[in-house]
Amino acid sequence: MRRKRQKFTIPSKYLLLIMTCVCVLFMAVTFFTDFLASPLSNFAGGVILPFQSGISKVGSWMNVRSQELKNIRDIMQENEALQAQVDALTIENNSLQQDKYELNNLRELYKLDEEYADYRKVGARVVSKEAGNWFHSFVINKGSLDGLEPDMNVMAGSGLVGHITEVGDNWAKVMAIIDDNSNVSAMVLSTEDSCIVQGNLETMDQGVITFSKLVNGETAVKEGDKVVTSYISTKYLPGILIGYVTQIQSDSNNLTSSGTITPAVDFAHLEEVLVITDQKASYTEAGEN
């Protein structure tokens, strides 16, 4: 009688060793080259992304519903108080209307506004966010087929969100400016002094990010000043609003100052973003010609 042949198996310790070597090899390969990027990104785009975009729609819908339920009770109470305020505000509104016309006129003159309008933009929807709790990147539902490329700037509303780091056929990964790895070359709009804006996980609880290396800041820069992307940045187009200075103090070297910025974008409720399809490199070339 023929004995059943023993199935050949590797002891799990050796399997662990082999897989560790494989992992280290892959890490090295992907660190130095982007040889494996395209097949994997195609897998991701084909298999995972459709589910993610479907579910995140459901997820955001559920989120909105639960917020609504929570809010209803507060709203009832608020309603009475607000009714009284409406009367007071109507009077105030009239005087503010006048200011508004003035503001609109000034805005038209404002250089920043004009520059935003020049950039070509593509809208995209956020389909999934970084699964861990350490960083803040997310995936949007447009990719190279829609003309997106790495390093393109991403905005939401009027503020800077971040830039694209990776692109697949129908998805792109965006690194937010609040990500702990992110560094943005920025300047304070009022004084045109440059500084570096860094995402920081420590200060994220307070809803702020940090800036540093601001030259001669403390005398001239005030809290509430606008911080925009700098014209010396390699990736970011100039003049996009990052946020407002919330706190500033001198560094120990007495030459530079640092502090915190409140981002202009609400990163907790990011659903739709605008990708600027003009890149810094091509934009400046076109400007020179």
Next chain:
Amino acid sequence: MKRNIFIVITVLLCFILQSTVFRWLAFGGIAPNLLVIITATFGFMCGQKCGLWVGFFSGLLYDIFFGNVLCFYALIFMYLGFANGYFKQIFFKEDIKLPILLITLSDLSYGLVSYILLFLLRGRFHFLHYLMHVIVPEIIYTVLVTLILYPLIRMINGKLDGTEKRSEDGFA
């Protein structure tokens, strides 16, 4: 075979849920770590090899989407799964204390390794802040989700055990 399909579906489902729905249900920006739950669960339920593979593929999935280098998280999760496999001998289906303890430890070590490799090496020294604001909240949320997710996996796994046994008996 059936079990492998079940594992693949679980890994994919957990990853998709974690990066979508649970980001919406995050408390204070902290979401639970489902991948740690399944890696640890399959580790102590099905043994070292199974934990190793589940960990490897969940980590790999994470790397494809959110990692900077491939196989970084795959390596971490792989070791988590393997380490949990050592506890297969003392694991009883009915006991929920051991799974919760193991998942807590796994998530803690995942948090510590992430902190050391991704933050400490870049000069972010406020360990206590990261411990109190990221690692511990994540563990608590993860354990809460475990209470729901773990019995589900255990139940399906138990059913699969049953069918496997029956089919073996059939051949005998």
